[in-house]
Every structure is written in structure tokens, then in C-alpha cells.
Amino acid sequence: xxxxxxxxxxxxxxxxxxxxxxxxxxxxxxxxxxxxxxxxxxxxxxxxxxxxxxxxxxxxxxxxxxxxxxxxxxxxxxxxxxxxxxxxxxxxxxxxxxxxxxxxxxxxxxxxxxxxxxxxxxxxxxxxxxxxxxxxxxxxxxxxxxxxxxxxxxxxxxxxxxxxxxxxxxxxxxxxxxxxxxxxxxxxxxxxxxxxxxxxxxxxxxxxxxxxxxxxxxxxxxxxxxxxxxxxxxxxxxxxxxxxxxxxxxxxxxxxxxxxxxxxxxxxxxxxxxxxxxxxxxxxxxxxxxxxxxxxxxxxxxxxxxxxxxxxxxxxxxxxxxxxxxxxxxxxxxxxxxxxxxxxxxxxxxxxxxxxxxxxxxxxxxxxxxxxxxxxxxxxxxxxxxxxxxxxxxxxxxxxxxxxxxxxxxxxxxxxxxxxxxxxxxxxxxxxxxxxxxxxxxxxxxxxxxxxxxxxxxxxxxxxxxxxxxxxxxxxxxxxxxxxxxxxxxxxxxxxxxxxxxxxxxxxxxxxxxxxxxxxxxxxxxxxxx
Numbered sequence: 001x002x003x004x005x006x007x008x009x010x011x012x013x014x015x016x017x018x019x020x021x022x023x024x025x026x027x028x029x030x031x032x033x034x035x036x037x038x039x040x041x042x043x044x045x046x047x048x049x050x051x052x053x054x055x056x057x058x059x060x061x062x063x064x065x066x067x068x069x070x071x072x073x074x075x076x077x078x079x080x081x082x083x084x085x086x087x088x089x090x091x092x093x094x095x096x097x098x099x100x101x102x103x104x105x106x107x108x109x110x111x112x113x114x115x116x117x118x119x120x121x122x123x124x125x126x127x128x129x130x131x132x133x134x135x136x137x138x139x140x141x142x143x144x145x146x147x148x149x150x151x152x153x154x155x156x157x158x159x160x161x162x163x164x165x166x167x168x169x170x171x172x173x174x175x176x177x178x179x180x181x182x183x184x185x186x187x188x189x190x191x192x193x194x195x196x197x198x199x200x201x202x203x204x205x206x207x208x209x210x211x212x213x214x215x216x217x218x219x220x221x222x223x224x225x226x227x228x229x230x231x232x233x234x235x236x237x238x239x240x241x242x243x244x245x246x247x248x249x250x251x252x253x254x255x256x257x258x259x260x261x262x263x264x265x266x267x268x269x270x271x272x273x274x275x276x277x278x279x280x281x282x283x284x285x286x287x288x289x290x291x292x293x294x295x296x297x298x299x300x301x302x303x304x305x306x307x308x309x310x311x312x313x314x315x316x317x318x319x320x321x322x323x324x325x326x327x328x329x330x331x332x333x334x335x336x337x338x339x340x341x342x343x344x345x346x347x348x349x350x351x352x353x354x355x356x357x358x359x360x361x362x363x364x365x366x367x368x369x370x371x372x373x374x375x376x377x378x379x380x381x382x383x384x385x386x387x388x389x390x391x392x393x394x395x396x397x398x399x400x401x402x403x404x405x406x407x408x409x410x411x412x413x414x415x416x417x418x419x420x421x422x423x424x425x426x427x428x429x430x431x432x433x434x435x436x437x438x439x440x441x442x443x444x445x446x447x448x449x450x451x452x453x454x455x456x457x458x459x460x461x462x463x464x465x466x467x468x469x470x471x472x473x474x475x476x477x478x479x480x481x482x483x484x485x486x487x488x489x490x491x492x493x494x495x496x497x498x499x500x501x502x503x504x505x506x507x508x509x510x511x512x513x514x515x516x517x518x519x520x521x522x523x524x525x526x527x528x529x530x
Contacts, residue, residue: 045126090136148176155204227455232368249346252360253428289330328359412436416473444481
């Protein structure tokens with residue numbers, strides 16, 4: 001009986017063991033089947049080009065890559081939204097290479113170790129397959145440049161309205177920094193998510209008015225003249241200058257009387273007596289050559305106009321104005337032994353000439369610099385006070401400036417500015433040359449303007465020269481006062497003084513001041529505005 005029980009128990013155990021073994025085999029077989037099916041897809045945690053592809057088939061992975069990486073990239077230009085089709089910039093997605101790399105990486109895992117991990121629900125170290133793609137950098141650059149061209153609003157440079165000589169200030173703006181934007185768009189092309197890029201936009205401040213623009217405007221005015229213009233402009237606050245043919249030798253004209261005023265004040269003491277006041281007034285306001293020669297007597301300290309002229313020339317050269325001289329006084333017939341000219345850098349040029357009066361010459365540079373010295377002297381500084389301390393004072397320099405403000409003849413610079421704006425100037429003209437030189441004390445800034453027009457041969461008609469000179473004056477004034485420009489018309493101003501034609505009148509009004517002595521070498525009292 002005992003033996004039968006043992007046999008039965010044994011059989012049961014064997015049966016149970018068989019069932020267990022059969023079950024284990026079945027389980028393993030089932031798990032193996034699941035493993036085999038899973039092996040048909042990529043493993044969990046695997047990424048291709050940054051996309052999670054675990055559990056996806058090869059075909060599903062390929063489709064996912066193309067869907068994600070070929071969708072448009074959104075580009076923002078400030079608030080503007082632009083969609084960029086990747087194919088428009090030559091974007092190419094190398095799916096085949098990525099699939100091959102993914103399969104090779106998956107196949108490199110140990111097959112049976114993978115089954116063990118599958119059985120134990122363990123996870124392999126994730127497989128990462130990098131993106132394989134490219135694009136045409138030049139195409140992308142052209143695309144960004146096209147967007148910039150359409151949407152940028154660059155700052156606008158100041159401009160001038162040709163009809164009114166009014167300067168319009170510049171405006172602020174913004175432009176795309178193409179080079180800085182390229183890597184941002186490239187990054188968006190290579191991302192599956194966040195396929196957006198903001199272009200780098202550079203804000204631009206409004207460009208300021210500059211002398212280059214003013215010079216271009218002046219040159220455009222001169223282009224209408226069939227001759228040569230010589231122009232000098234100085235910003236008396238900044239010292240900036242415009243020089244157009246300003247180193248060309250010009251006839252000295254009555255403009256040299258500015259230097260005579262300065263030289264006379266060096267040799268006198270204030271206050272002025274009535275006689276000197278009259279000489280200054282006639283020289284400044286009537287352009288009297290006779291009075292100017294009498295001032296040279298004062299400079300010389302004797303009735304010797306030639307000595308005064310020599311002292312004048314020496315002072316000009318001491319001040320560095322090497323092209324300015326007076327070899328012969330106004331309206332003089334020099335004696336045979338008298339030198340009647342000087343050689344200077346300006347009149348030694350062979351490339352350009354205005355056939356200037358050999359007896360009295362200067363340049364726009366020299367006259368402009370002299371006016372600048374006079375202005376700075378009136379403010380208590382500058383070369384005049386440094387070179388002649390104690391001989392000339394700020395008060396005397398202010399007196400000269402105030403004196404020349406009274407000059408209402410030769411309305412060239414004056415008619416380019418509004419009424420009431422002080423213009424301390426001296427004009428002059430001869431047959432082929434018309435000129436004016438002065439300091440303009442304007443609300444927007446003080447400046448020096450020296451302007452000559454010269455035409456070889458025939459008489460230079462004021463109907464030709466005066467409008468140009470006045471328009472240049474107006475352009476310079478409006479540059480310094482662009483907030484409140486002068487809208488006067490040069491042609492209308494011309495009609496106000498129809499008799500002011502040097503070719504018709506023969507020059508400035510003669511003056512014959514009272515005085516104790518007749519200037520030497522001055523046979524007549526007539527002026528020719530030289």
C-alpha cells in the first residue's frame with residue numbers, strides 16, 4: 001500500500017514538472033515571439049534626428065522624419081511672420097543614411113542579451129542617431145536678403161528739397177543683420193520642434209545732418225554755373241570746414257578791406273574819433289577805396305599808403321595767410337621802382353587760374369580763416385589774440401564784426417538769410433569775379449561763408465551770378481537752421497535791387513570821406529570795387 005502511494009506522488013510530481021516546463025517553454029516561446037515582433041520595430045528610447053522612434057517601424061520612422069523636417073520654418077521679421085519652405089533653400093533630408101545608421105546601431109546590440117532585457121523589462125542604453133541633412137547656404141542668404149529688402153526700413157539720410165533749399169532731417173529705421181540671422185534660421189531648419197527663427201534686427205538712429213550733404217548741395221548749385229566757384233564754409237562751433245576750389249588765387253577785391261579793418265585796429269586806441277569812425281563807415285558800407293587807403297595811412301603812421309599796404313601784407317603772412325597780399329593800394333598807379341606783385345603757392349599753380357589781379361590777391365581759404373580768427377577774437381580767444389596780445393582786443397574784434405553788419409550793399413550772403421539775421425560781410429566784384437565773404441550770426445549756429453564766382457572773358461552778369469551766390473547762402477543758412485529754414489527766393493530778391501549789377505553800374509558806390517590827408521599813390525577818389 002505504501003509503495004503505491006509513493007508511485008502516485010512521483011507521477012503527480014512528474015506531471016506537475018512537465019506542466020511547469022511546458023508552461024515555461026510556452027511562455028518563453030510567446031515572449032520570443034513578442035521579441036521577434038518588437039525587433040521588427042526600433043527599440044524604446046531610440047531617437048533619430050532628435051525624434052523618438054521607439055516602437056515605430058522603418059517606414060513609420062521614415063514618414064515621421066519627412067513630415068517633421070520638411071514642414072515650413074517660420075521666420076519672424078519683427079512682428080511679420082514668413083513661412084519658409086525648406087526645399088526653397090535646397091534643404092535635403094538624408095533619410096536613407098539615417099535609417100541605415102539606425103538599423104546598424106540596433107543590429108549591433110547582442111540578440112540574446114536583447115531578449116533577456118525584453119524578458120526582464122529592462123531598457124538598453126538609448127540609441128541616438130544624429131540628423132543627416134544639408135542646405136544651400138547661398139540660397140538661404142539670398143532668401144534672408146530678399147526678406148530684408150521687402151521689410152527693412154533703413155534710417156533715411158537727411159535730404160534737401162531742391163526748390164526751397166530746405167533740409168529734411170534724417171529718420172530712424174531698422175535693418176536686418178543677415179550674417180547674424182543665418183545661423184538662427186539654420187538652427188530652425190535642423191530642429192524637428194520649435195521650427196521658428198527671429199531675424200536679428202538692428203535699430204538705426206536717425207542720421208544727423210553732415211557737411212558732406214551740404215557740400216554736395218553747394219556743388220550742385222555750382223554745376224549750373226559756366227565758370228568756376230570757390231567756396232569756403234566754417235562751422236564756428238565745431239570748426240568743420242567745406243573747401244571747394246578754396247585754394248585757388250582770386251583777385252583781392254574789396255574783401256581785403258576785412259584785413260585792413262583788423263590791421264587798423266591793431267594800430268589805434270579806443271575810443272574812435274569822428275574821423276576814424278567815418279573812414280571805417282565809408283569803407284564798410286560804401287566800399288570806398290579812398291577811405292580804405294586813408295586807413296592804410298593810419299596803419300603806416302604816416303601819409304604813405306604803400307607802407308600801410310606792406311604792413312597789411314606782413315600781418316596776413318604772420319597769421320599764416322600766405323596767399324593774401326596787397327602789393328599796390330586801391331586805385332594806385334605805382335612808381336617804377338615799386339614791386340607790384342608777389343609769388344604765392346596759390347598763384348603758382350599751373351592747373352587752374354582765374355587770372356587774378358596781380359596787385360592784390362587772396363583765396364577763399366585765407367579770407368575764411370581770417371573771418372574765423374576775427375570771430376574767435378570777439379569771443380576772447382583764437383589766433384589774433386595769441387599772435388598780437390595787447391595790440392587787439394575782443395572789444396575791437398566785436399566792433400569790426402558790428403561794423404560790417406551795417407554793410408547793406410553787395411546783397412549776396414544777406415539775401416540768402418532772413419531779414420534781421422546779422423550778416424557781417426564784405427563783398428566785391430570786378431569784370432569776371434563776383435564775391436562775398438562774411439560771418440552769419442544765425443539762431444541755429446554761427447558760421448563763416450566765403451563765396452566767389454569767376455568766369456574768364458566777358459563780363460560776368462549779376463543775373464547769372466547773384467542768384468547762385470544767394471542760393472548757396474540760403475542752402476548754408478538752412479543747413480544750420482533746418483528747424484526754421486529760410487524760404488526766400490533768390491530771383492525775387494534780385495528784383496528788389498534791379499540796379500545792383502556790377503556790369504551795369506561799374507562797381508560799388510564811390511566815397512570821398514573828409515580827412516586831413518590825401519592818400520599817396522591814389523590819383524582819384526573813384527572806386528572800382530577791386
